[in-house]
Amino acid sequence: MAHTRPRTLGGILRGAGLTGRRILGVDASVSLDAIAVGTSLAVDRQTLAGRSVLIATDDQMTAALAVIELDGVARRMVLSPPDLRPDYLAAIVDDAEVDAIVSDRDPGTFAAIGKPVVGCGLPVAAYEGAPSEPCATEWVLLTSGTTGVPKMVVHSLDGLTAAITTPPPRERPTVWATFYDIRRYGGLQIFLRAMLGDSSLVLSHAGETIVDHLHRLAASGVTHISGTPSHWRRTIMCATANAIAPDYIRLSGEIADQAILNALHDTFPDAAIGHAYASTEAGVGFAVDDGLEGFPASLIEGGGDVSMKVEDGSLRIRSPRGADRYLGRNAEPLTDADGFIDTGDMIERRGDRFYFVGRRGGIINVGGLKVHPEEVEAVINRHQGVRMSLVKARKSPIMGSIVVAEVVLNDNQPAASGEGWDDALKDEIIHLCRGTLPQHKVPATIRFVPALTVTAAGKLARDHA
């Protein structure tokens, strides 16, 4: 019987051209040449062979190095996102049967967990151990849900990389960057894209201001950047946005409305702009490159690897790029009997396109009529004075809830000096909503705010109270 060796990240790198390619962090930059044959662990990696390992580092760079080193060695790698609440750690270690924690933190941080802690960090040293037979490592990602212990989602390297195609040769070297943390699905996709493609990768850094980050991206010669629409709105609100000159801009993780697609095109006229649909569970569903919000209905009807359908208004996906299962003793089934994952993302067909209208759980109920905050935000965001908006419910003794909006304005407010300009602008926005939306979806009040909160996962913070 033929025995196929599993692909591993280290194996892929050792078989690729690595000249000039680097991973660039805020404090350090490491060449892939060194990473491919080196180690950043305090012990021989073989002591972790066949083990379940939690990678819980402060620095994304050390997480990247540990992932490259342990794929194909450990039985399972659980990637802890940076903002994981410490009180969830014990449950995760328990449920994922973690044998050891790989971390750049003080080992005392994990004293209460009672598992060995393996140090990791720079510099990368030459690996002296013998090569070993690789195993197919489970990659476990945590969901970024807002309540309770995050769910653990099991992927394989093959599934995670199934949407990545070989990029065409380019004149200038490709340098990827992502506003995401690479320990979340959206960021991990870009990390893998950079590793499998012929490119370098610039890591984000939680403590860095957006202005400093943009300067660092510019200095690194970044060509391809990915982030959520909220990340991108924050970027184009910076006077320094033009410091970068990307060839490719990718949006994912939230609904990309026409306003942000147009604003990005205006700010970066030479860049190709695409928005991708992906979730931690379902993987990368599809990418849309025509500059329009929503996606062509032909994607759902068409064949191919990824099957999609709409049931009870939500998008369902069956895909080789999706996760294998949820992990843990009380894990729910990931798919229905036919293998479809319910994404919880509500879509609506208008003409020959589908449009995302919001999350199933985020609905505002106005006297029995449903309103998705996101569909109202998409209309508000079309106003040329608006940079971003948050639509939410206000309790009403008459209708249960009514719709209200908080709006962040952009810098082009010619009338901002005249008296009453803010009321006039509110009227304009309401008028725009009235022209497009049924009455119950039009915000009752609009409040101008200086900023809106964006979560650690790069999404607009919504409190579903």
Added chain:
Amino acid sequence: MVKMTTREKIVSQIETIAKQQEKQIAALDDNLVLTDSGLDSLCFALLVANLEDKLGYDPFTASDDVNFPVTFGDFVRLYEDGAH
């Protein structure tokens, strides 16, 4: 500047909402039955929210024991009583 009475503020808000929502409203006298006013329940929801912002008071949630107003006069009194 003359201070508006609670009644005047209510009338002013109703006229604003009726205009926004493109509703024809009846003459606002005390005996007008609210369901005949030309305002639908969404208009009332907006009215109550706007009045809470203007007056700092929502009589419908201020107490668990609200007599829902039937006429325009009842509605005004609900707010006038709450203002004290």
